[in-house]
Amino acid sequence: AALPGPAAADWVQAPLDPAVRAVLVGFDEHFSYAKLCQALRYLLRGGPDCLLVGTNRDHRLPLEGGAGIPGTGCLVKAVETAAQREAFIVGKPNRFMFDCVAGEFPVDPARTIMVGDRLDTDILMGNNCGLTTLLTLTGVTALDEVRGHQDSGCPARHGLVPDFYVDSIADLLPVLGE
């Protein structure tokens, strides 16, 4: 419903829907302070009984030429900061989505390859779920980033290292028979 009045002092007088038990933050090109305000109100009203869920934490969606637009992660961070609580993130690297796939299809992790361009989402989820992980270099990640994690002494960073990489997924074609 539209909020009354032009300013925040008016918006906080609008009635809240008594049935709301979760705030879900996804990609929202119409995100606004007014919506952030309403989200905060629901979270304060419900306390721990109102879930705060985010679809993913991606910072940016890359476009051609190095440009990009803000990602869902920015909006999740705004809500988390205002509410001073952490969101449950459904998307990669959380294994929840893999569990959804495995629940619908007969997937054997030992015989499944996860293909992605992002270390802290695609590769990390694949490694956490026991999949073979394959990095493609047509996206956000450059190879020296991988080397950095490999050479670090930090076990957490080793989870970001893929089993294999290709320059592009087209490189897989030659090994697939007719």
Next chain:
Amino acid sequence: GVSSSSSSMASCRRLSGAGLREVLGPAQGLLFDCDGVLWAGERAVPGAPELLERLRRSGKAALFVSNNSRRSVAELERRFSRLGFRGVRAEHVFSSALCSALFLRQRLLGGGGNGSGAGRVFVLGGEGLRGEVRDAGLRLADEGEPAAGEPVRAVLVGYDDQFTFAKLAQACGYLRDPQCLLVATDPDPWHPLSDGQRTPGTGSLTAAVETASGRKALVVGKPNTYMFDCIVERFGVDPSRTLMVGDRLETDILFGKNCGLATILTLTGVSRLEEAQAYMASDNAAAKDLVPNYYVDSIADLIPGLDE
């Protein structure tokens, strides 16, 4: 004396009776936060106007330092008057809006030079903040403006109740230039409203811009010390003879600690006494800096500490 030792932890003592006179007596001046200290919404804290009057009569300075970036200092001067406070002039008031403008003037206009060539500022905020930036001699980039023209040399994030995804994207576009500054008026995650609800603060908007741009903002407001530098430059305040009075441990009290001021927490605003006591009991070294030297239920409780 009133100086706060930088090595020992403050002990959050209630200020009253003889202790009150011992602390206030030697003080040359007091810095006050505004929201939750002098007023709550449109109501002055009972006794607050009288306290300021008694400070004036005692020859002690009263200056004001607020993270609220909504209003220009001219608007704040009118607000003080409207709420019953006498004799407070704009020059006594240091808001994060004013100080952000001063900061940007320093960084973009530097030592001398006129406005041209300094670049423009993209402001995420209301008319009060935009006015302070203009008054500092800087030019604003407008929303939805095409990229051509004088480059944007700073993005300033303030309290912006008209914040949108489009403005966030526009800010990120400017921040692709590593020479473009990212500045935030204050770090406050939320502000209380009179009926107990909360409204999101600049901190939540800054978090969105930082996440999208991969940059960390320079934060002008409390607990950072830039606003104190502005005060010292204009009035030459001696920290060892000055008290900081505020209602928010994470901003006002930490600001006092960072600037070498003894601190008084007043309980008419955001922070509860239990929170100060929890910081005092915490094992975390950083928590100690959030403990006030003293506390009062309201700043009206300071009145008996002043001479008749």
